[in-house]
Amino acid sequence: MILIFVVWLANSRIIITEVMSNVKGSENPYGDRNEFVEIYNQSPDTVDLSTYKLSDFDAASDDICEWNNDSILLKYPAVRIMSTLLYPHSYALIMDREYIYPDSINGQPYGIPGGTLILTTDDTSIGDGLSSNDPIIVYSISEACTTSFGTPFTQDNFPSDPGDGMSWELIDYSLPDTATNWHPCINSSGCTPGMENSVTNAFDLALDQNLISFVPAKVQAGEDVNISIGVINNGLRPTADYTVSIYDDRNKDSLLDISELLCHTPGELVGSFDTVFLYWTYKKPSQEEHRLGLRIDFDQDRNLTNNTVFKSLQVLGTIGELSLNPSIFTPNNDGQNDLLQIDYRLPEPGGKLTITIYNSRGVKVVDLCRKKPIDNAKGTLYWDGETADKLAPTGMYIVYLEYQYGNKNTKAKKTAILAR
Numbered sequence: 001m002i003l004i005f006v007v008w009l010a011n012s013r014i015i016i017t018e019v020m021s022n023v024k025g026s027e028n029p030y031g032d033r034n035e036f037v038e039i040y041n042q043s044p045d046t047v048d049l050s051t052y053k054l055s056d057f058d059a060a061s062d063d064i065c066e067w068n069n070d071s072i073l074l075k076y077p078a079v080r081i082m083s084t085l086l087y088p089h090s091y092a093l094i095m096d097r098e099y100i101y102p103d104s105i106n107g108q109p110y111g112i113p114g115g116t117l118i119l120t121t122d123d124t125s126i127g128d129g130l131s132s133n134d135p136i137i138v139y140s141i142s143e144a145c146t147t148s149f150g151t152p153f154t155q156d157n158f159p160s161d162p163g164d165g166m167s168w169e170l171i172d173y174s175l176p177d178t179a180t181n182w183h184p185c186i187n188s189s190g191c192t193p194g195m196e197n198s199v200t201n202a203f204d205l206a207l208d209q210n211l212i213s214f215v216p217a218k219v220q221a222g223e224d225v226n227i228s229i230g231v232i233n234n235g236l237r238p239t240a241d242y243t244v245s246i247y248d249d250r251n252k253d254s255l256l257d258i259s260e261l262l263c264h265t266p267g268e269l270v271g272s273f274d275t276v277f278l279y280w281t282y283k284k285p286s287q288e289e290h291r292l293g294l295r296i297d298f299d300q301d302r303n304l305t306n307n308t309v310f311k312s313l314q315v316l317g318t319i320g321e322l323s324l325n326p327s328i329f330t331p332n333n334d335g336q337n338d339l340l341q342i343d344y345r346l347p348e349p350g351g352k353l354t355i356t357i358y359n360s361r362g363v364k365v366v367d368l369c370r371k372k373p374i375d376n377a378k379g380t381l382y383w384d385g386e387t388a389d390k391l392a393p394t395g396m397y398i399v400y401l402e403y404q405y406g407n408k409n410t411k412a413k414k415t416a417i418l419a420r
Contacts, residue, residue, distance in 0.1 A: 012145050012146060012147045013041060013042065013043035013045065013047050013145060014039050014040065014041050014042070014043075014047055014049075014052075014086065014138070014145065014147055015039070015040050015042055015147045015170070015173060016037060016038065016039060016136060016138060016147045016148065016149040016170070016177075017038050017039070017040045017091070017169070017170045017173065017197060018036075018037075018038035018167050018168065018169050018170065018185075018191065018192065018193065018197060019036075019037050019038070019130070019136060019149050019150075019159070019167060019168045020034065020035055020036045020037075020130075020167040020191050020193070021035060021130035021131060021132050021134060021159070021167075021168075022132050022161055022162060022163065022164060022165070022166065023035055023106070023165060024106055024109065024164055024165025024190065025106055025164070025165070032096060032125060032126075032129045032130070033096045033098045033099050033101065034096070034099065034106060034109060034110075035095075035096055035125075035126050035129070035130045036093050036094060036095045036096075036099075036110075036126070036193055037054065037093070037094040037126060037130075037136060037138070037149070038091060038092070038093055038094075038193055038194070039086065039091065039092040039093075039094065039119075039138065039147075040089075040090075040091050040092075040173065041086045041087065041088055041089060041090055041091075041092075042089065042173060043088060044088050044089075045088060046085050046086065046087050046088060047085070047086045047143075048084055048085055048086075049064050049084040049085075049086055049092065049119065049140075050064070050065075050066075050084040051140045051141075051142045051143055052064045052138055052139065052140040052143070052145075053138070053139055053140070054094060054121060054126065054127060054136065054137070054138050055127065055136070055137050055139075056126070056127030056128060056130060056134040056135070056136050057127075057134070057135060057137075057152065058127055058128035058131075058134065059127060059128035062121035062122055062123060062126065062127060063121065063122040064084070064094060064119055064120075064121060064138070065084070065119065065120055065121060065122055066081065066082055066083055066084050066119065066120075067081040067082070067095070067097075067118040067119055067120050068081065068082055069081075069097070069100060070082075071100050072099070072100050072118060075100075075108050076112050076114075076116075076118075077114075078113075078114025078115065079112055079114060079115070079116045079117075079118050079194075080115065080116065080117045080118065081117075081118050083117065084117075084119065085117070086117050087117075090115060090116075090117070091116050091117070091193075091194045091195070092116065092117035092118070092119055093112065093116055093117070093118055093119065093193050093194055094119045094120065094121065094126060094138075095118060095119070095120055095126075096120070096121075096124070096125060096126055097120040097121070097124060098124055110189075110191065110193050111189065111193075112193055112194045113194050113195050115194075116193070116194030132159065132160060132161040132162070133150075133159055133160060133161075134150065134159065135148065135149060135150030135151065135152035135159065136148065136149040136150060136152070137149075137152060147177075148177045149168070149177060149182075150168075150177070150182075151177055151178060151179060156178075156179045157179075158179035158182070159182070162184035162185070163184055163190075165190040165191075166184045166185050166190045166191065167184070167185045167190065167191035167192075167193075168182050168183070168184060168185075169182065169183060169184070169185050169191075169192065169197035169198060169199045169200070170182060170197060170199075170200075171183055171197070171199050171200065171202075171236050171237065172200070172237065173200070183199045183202075183236055185197070185198050185199065186198045186199055186202060199236050200237075201237070201300055201302075202235050202236040202237060202302065203233075203235040203236075203237055203239060203298065203300045203301050203302060204233070204234040204235040204301060204302055204303045204306075205231060205232065205233055205234070205235070205239070205242055205270070205296045205298050205301055205307065206231075206232040206233075206234055206296070206303075206306035206307065207229070207230070207231065207232070207244075207294055207295075207296060207306065207307065207308065207309040208230060208232060208309065208335075209309045209310070209311055210335050210336045210337075211228075211229070211230025211232070211275070211277075211335070212227070212228070212229055212230065212294060212309060212311045213227070213228045213341075214226070214227055214228075214311075214313055215228070215341075215343070215380050216323060216343035216345075216378070216380060217323065217325030217341050217343055218314050218316060218319055218323045218325065218343065219285060219313065219314065219315045219316070220315070220316060220317070220318065220319045220345065221286075221287040221315055221316065221317055222284055223284065223315075223378070224281050224282065224283050224284060225281070225282045225285060225313065226279065226280075226281050226282075227246070227279065227280050227281070227282060227292075228277055228278075228279055229244055229246075229265070229277065229278040229279070229280070229294060230275050230276075230277050231244065231267065231268075231270055231275065231276050231277070231278060231296065232270075232274075232275050233270040233271060233272055233273065233274055233275070233276075234273070234303075234306075235272060235302070236272050237272060238269060238270065238271045238272055238274075239267070239269070239270065239298070239300075240267050240268055240269040240270070241267065241298065241300075242267040242296055242297060242298035242301075243264045243265060243266055243267055243296075243297045243298075244264070244265045244267065244278055244294055244295065244296055244297070245261065245263075245264050245265075245293075245294070245295045245297055246261075246262045246263050246265065246280060246282075246292060246293070246294050247260040247261045247262055247292070247293045247295075248260050248262055248285075248290050248291070248292060248293075249291045249292070249293045249310065250291075252291055254293065254308075254310070256293060256295060260293075262282065262292075263280055264297075265278050265280050267298075282313075285313065285315050286315060287315045287316065287317055288315060289312055289313070289314050289315070290312070290313040290314075290315065291310055291311075291312055291313075292310065292311055292312075292313050293308060293309075293310050294308065294309055294310075294311070295307055295308040296308075319345065320345070320412060321344060321345055321346065321401055321403070321410055321412035322342070322343075322344055322345075322399065322401050322412040322413070322414050323342075323343040323344075323345075323414070324340060324341070324342055324343075324399060324414045324415075324416045325340075325341045325343070326340075326341075326416075327416060327417065328416070328417040328418075328419055329385070329416065329417070329418060329419070330418075330419050330420065331384055331385035331386075331391075331418070331420070332420060338384070339382040339383065339384055340382065340383040340384075340385070340399075340416050340418075341380060341382055342355065342368070342380065342381045342382065342383065342399055343378075343379075343380050344378070344379055344380075344381070344401060344403075345377065345378050346374060346377045346378070346403050346405070346410065347377070347403075347405065347408070347410060348377055348405060349374050349375050349376055349377045350374065350375075350405060351373075351374055351403050351404050351405025351406070352371040352372060352373055352374065352403070352404050352405075353369055353371070353372045353374050353401070353402075353403050354367065354369060354370050354371055354372070354401070354402045354403075355367070355368040355369050355381060355399065355400070355401050355402075356368070356370075356399075356400045356402075357383060357392075357397050357398070357399060357400075358397065358398040358400060359392075359395060359396075359397055359398075360395055360396045360397070360398070362398075365387050365392055365397065366383075366386070366387045366388060366392075368381050368383060369381065371404075374403070383399075385418050385420075391420070392418055393418075393420070394418055394419050394420045395417075395418060396415055396416070396417055396418075397415065397416055397417075397418055398413055398414075398415050399413060399414050399415070399416060400412075400413045401413065
């Protein structure tokens with residue numbers, strides 16, 4: 001029987017989309033009356049659930065039955081009862097038949113929208129009474145159809161406790177029942193029975209100034225600058241349906257005027273709780289300090305407060321062979337100023353480059369490169385604050401450049417502060 005269930009899962013017309021097993025407050029003596037299992041009909045056809053059963057693997061399977069106690073209409077006058085017919089693209093709730101009893105703890109706490117089909121089981125509990133680690137299947141042998149919650153045939157420690165008074169919600173209805181496709185409800189009420197799940201469109205893209213970088217960090221007039229943009233997905237759904245607008249905020253009003261727009265950069269797929277980097281080249285920006293604004297444009301984003309950042313870009317007349325950024329770097333892996341960016345500009349390509357770090361006493365700490373053949377007169381290196389075998393301590397360090405080309409030799413040095 002288990003093998004048959006696994007084969008049916010991918011073709012089910014109905015799917016379990018939400019489960020409330022850890023009801024708010026104590027379950028004794030009557031708290032389990034607020035448990036529910038939400039079903040969604042994803043097909044274009046009406047589905048008769050009268051032949052379906054529910055199992056939590058703790059007891060004999062329950063028959064799914066119509067709800068025939070019309071006292072539920074006192075609080076929910078527009079729900080559907082006295083039927084097992086689930087209309088296309090609509091929800092049903094399988095509820096404890098004692099949900100409406102007046103002596104219940106936290107009696108009838110849910111907001112259930114009109115049109116929701118209310119169902120129950122053939123005894124006084126759902127399964128053997130749902131616990132936080134109970135997987136569930138809803139199936140019909142005659143319909144050759146089943147749907148599951150909690151990956152009942154996979155050892156992945158799911159389901160688990162989502163928190164007091166919180167339901168588990170399916171994130172993407174089109175994806176299978178896997179642990180990564182469920183998340184505790186993020187609605188303030190703790191659940192969304194009979195309606196779209198709170199996590200289904202939980203998009204939150206963000207920008208962080210520390211994930212915006214320029215190469216070179218300081219630009220010489222007439223040069224191009226390569227901009228790297230880290231796009232963070234704090235939401236529960238992957239997406240590529242966004243753009244990043246880059247603009248030069250010349251009037252410093254923090255708003256994007258059409259005359260200030262530099263480009264719209266199309267988004268790339270970014271997974272949930274992940275970061276992706278986009279790249280754009282600013283061609284020969286004018287000699288001045290530019291206040292660049294970067295803004296994510298995404299219609300489904302639920303949090304717009306983290307969609308815009310600003311970063312200053314300096315374009316100078318003459319910079320010289322060596323430029324460091326930032327002047328104080330803090331390599332503690334907090335994502336802020338962890339690396340010392342070393343930009344070099346050489347008289348011509350074809351020579352050999354050495355860049356060495358010395359401490360304030362003139363003792364060599366590390367060679368970043370030694371007599372490296374150079375094909376491009378401009379480039380960038382990074383120092384992470386480490387030597388060959390240990391972490392460099394807090395202090396002032398000297399970055400020394402020597403470039404040999406033909407019979408000539410160019411030297412330059414700059415200082416930077418490492419703070420731990």
